[in-house]
Amino acid sequence: MSAIVWIAAGSLAAWLWLLLCQGFFWRTDIRLPARTDPDDWPSVCVVVPARDEAAVLPASLPSLLAQDYPGRAEVFLVDDGSSDGTGELARELARTHGGLPLTVDSPGEPPEGWTGKLWAVRHGIGLARARAPEFLLLTDADIAHAPDSLRELVAAARTGGFDLVSQMARLRVESVWERLVVPAFVYFFAQLYPFRRIAVKGSRTAAAAGGCVLLRTDAAERARIPDAIRHAVIDDVALARAVKGSGGHIWLGLADRVDSVRPYPRLHDLWRMVSRSAYAQLRHNPLLLAGTVAGLAVVYLVPPVALAVGLAAGSAWAATAGGLAWLLMTVTYVPMLRYYRQPLWLAPLLPVTAFLYLLMTVDSAVQHYRGRGAAWKGRTYTRPDTALDES
Known part of the structure; x- marks a missing residue:
């Protein structure tokens, strides 16, 4: 049980850091900034x-x-x-x-x-x-x-x-x-x-x-x-x-x-939307892919697993750390659900969605190595994504 306790504690620490130190990403009040009409409207x-x-x-x-x-x-x-x-x-x-x-x-x-x-x-x-x-x-x-x-x-x-x-x-x-x-x-x-x-x-x-x-x-x-x-x-x-x-x-x-x-309308449609560019986001780097998969697992999948394992095995530390991490995850997701006018009972299901995104990311890498790259509307781009061309 010591391993699951430490992993759950790491997940909780990650969520405390995300809550307080990642630019308050979970807030949805960033709308168009203060503005006044200009005297002359540009073309x-x-x-x-x-x-x-x-x-x-x-x-x-x-x-x-x-x-x-x-x-x-x-x-x-x-x-x-x-x-x-x-x-x-x-x-x-x-x-x-x-x-x-x-x-x-x-x-x-x-x-x-x-x-x-x-x-x-x-x-x-x-x-x-x-x-x-x-x-x-x-x-x-x-x-x-x-x-x-x-x-x-x-x-x-x-x-x-x-x-x-x-x-x-x-x-x-x-x-x-x-x-x-x-x-x-x-x-x-x-x-x-x-x-x-x-x-x-x-x-x-x-x-x-x-x-x-x-x-x-x-x-x-x-x-x-x-x-x-x-x-x-x-x-x-x-x-x-x-x-x-x-x-x-x-x-x-x-x-x-x-x-x-x-x-x-279908999961297949959303899957294609995400997977066509997920591996490009990781610069087609296997190490970044491995780190992303591990990070998604620790941050999103460990909390409910630790809670369940802790309750089943009678480990209060694992259950508490996992439950608190899952609670923080759920609370930070609520503002986005409100922005999209969705029922709040979807918030605790975020680990399920994160698991889907993990699979989409892995599939994106698999498609890349099969030579299909980022496929979209009849075109396939196999060249690695580059933010800036230095030539």
Whole structure:
């Protein structure tokens, strides 16, 4: 029993450290910072990379075209080799709904060393550059924006002097598997990249949420976006690192009125979402994979196991340490469940979700070594993810 007691004590110590020393990652009150309307509204170009997005475009693109923005703004949708009529559907939606001007174009297949999304973003930024915008809004084709989204983002960037303002879109949570997995996905992301630290100048923590990134054009040029991150599978984090690394001031928080409309009804859908990039997050490093698996086990799986073993074997120390660690885990997860308007009885089930993520991470590595890499919409990227290209 001494071994389980010590392991449980280690898990409890880890949770005390996470609770107090990891940037209060579990709090969900990081929303758009204080802002005032500028006297002159800068011009903005919205760049939307899209590949086979006909299923979600009717719920997302009209929200961009309907932006209530006082300055000059237009939308560039870049059709990344779609086979489902995404480009033509976008033109039809613009004809039907009106609103901001829309340009639809396609760059063709990406060259060697580029991911499809970043090649599309590069093309969209190139089209936008002719308009000389002060800001670029990079947003995914499955993201729906409230009518004042662009206005609020620009006001926040101008007021706070930010070069990058990003919001973590509220993901869809309707199916049973979405309820179990999605809030935990954001919870784990915030644990890795505490939002409070991201906005601190000089801190090493940098991240963004690729679904909604407002970026100053001159900051993009200084950071060589997107060329410097052209083969990054986890492009949003790579983008934030590049901007912060070039001296930019960045901010990331949770969104109130920016939503993902993409459904993930089955476990298989969520599994693919996580596993396609999990091993890239670990830089395709077997040692980091082993450390991550061990860390997930100690932090998330040990508490309920220690509680059960302690109660069964009559070890008060193991049961107490495991129970307290599980309690801290549960309590820190409650704010995220409230943010997603989910029942609080899901909180004690976080170890189950963490076990699923552990399996997804291992599967991501297995797929990599089978030569399948990060597969997404008919493309496979086998080159290791790189945050910054030094060439």
